[in-house]
Amino acid sequence: MGRGGEAVTEAVPALGVSGVSFGYGRRADGAAFAIRDIDFQVGEGEFTALLGVNGAGKTTLLAVITRLFDAGSGSVKVCGFDMGKQPRDALARMGVVFQQATLDLDLTVRQNLSYAAGLRGLAKADYAPRIDMLLHRFALAERAGDKVRSLNGGHRRRVELARALLHRPRLLVLDEPTVGLDVPSRRALVEHVHALCREEGVAVLWATHLFDEILPEDRVVVLDRGRVVATGSVPEIKARADAPSLDRAFHALVGRNAA
Numbered sequence: 001m002g003r004g005g006e007a008v009t010e011a012v013p014a015l016g017v018s019g020v021s022f023g024y025g026r027r028a029d030g031a032a033f034a035i036r037d038i039d040f041q042v043g044e045g046e047f048t049a050l051l052g053v054n055g056a057g058k059t060t061l062l063a064v065i066t067r068l069f070d071a072g073s074g075s076v077k078v079c080g081f082d083m084g085k086q087p088r089d090a091l092a093r094m095g096v097v098f099q100q101a102t103l104d105l106d107l108t109v110r111q112n113l114s115y116a117a118g119l120r121g122l123a124k125a126d127y128a129p130r131i132d133m134l135l136h137r138f139a140l141a142e143r144a145g146d147k148v149r150s151l152n153g154g155h156r157r158r159v160e161l162a163r164a165l166l167h168r169p170r171l172l173v174l175d176e177p178t179v180g181l182d183v184p185s186r187r188a189l190v191e192h193v194h195a196l197c198r199e200e201g202v203a204v205l206w207a208t209h210l211f212d213e214i215l216p217e218d219r220v221v222v223l224d225r226g227r228v229v230a231t232g233s234v235p236e237i238k239a240r241a242d243a244p245s246l247d248r249a250f251h252a253l254v255g256r257n258a259a
């Protein structure tokens with residue numbers, strides 16, 4: 001109850017990760033878990049960067065969140081739906097851009113998107129205007145009839161982004177989506193995804209090891225050797241490490257240089 005006695009409804013986070021651990025089997029160095037006791041939330045319309053060096057456990061964590069792997073323990077909830085118990089409801093509210101591109105190079109941009117929409121069970125009357133809207137939003141409309149093979153890396157990434165949004169997810173998960181892109185393409189992708197958060201209230205979890213992809217208004221989850229070592233807004237993370245920049249705060253928190 002609120003202070004005046006009125007009922008207070010807690011906002012359901014777009015993503016809730018609670019007590020999640022996962023291991024690939026005991027390794028030569030004796031470590032049993034790749035990620036351990038992970039807890040954090042991503043609120044509606046929030047951009048959260050999952051920040052960690054190579055090997056910190058970002059891809060493993062995203063694999064558990066997207067249900068490629070079953071969590072060894074703990075729970076993942078998407079808009080309140082438990083990934084273990086209600087996977088269909090949870091997955092219906094999530095869009096994913098994996099690290100490796102998975103477009104068909106010999107289909108056009110529109111064919112790739114139409115095919116994916118059909119697989120999702122969307123009706124053509126619904127998905128055709130949605131595809132037009134997404135192509136426009138990501139400045140791809142003029143390339144709709146071109147084969148993906150003829151697109152540069154940045155444009156291909158934006159087609160994958162559009163594909164991940166066809167079913168109107170409330171949570172978008174991206175695993176180091178700028179790998180291999182040049183600086184202008186990287187910047188454009190970062191801009192497009194932040195605009196999506198601001199303008200459409202889509203929650204974003206963006207895995208990265210690059211500080212310049214994180215804006216001052218973003219939230220950050222710092223992952224180090226499979227554990228969350230800090231979460232909060234950029235100013236909170238800087239204050240916690242008593243550092244003048246996110247870069248310096250990160251190095252202070254993980255106690256070694258980022259890759």
Ligand SMILES: Nc1ncnc2c1ncn2[C@@H]1O[C@H](COP(=O)(O)OP(=O)(O)OP(=O)(O)O)[C@@H](O)[C@H]1O
Pocket residue numbers: 024034052053054055056057058059060061
């Ligand atoms: N298939 C696997 N089998 C065994 N160990 C693995 C496997 N995949 C990852 N690991 C180990 O789990 C740990 C976390 O790796 P993970 O790929 O999740 O990190 P990451 O932060 O995504 O790194 P990168 O940026 O290089 O992808 C590392 O120690 C890695 O060696």
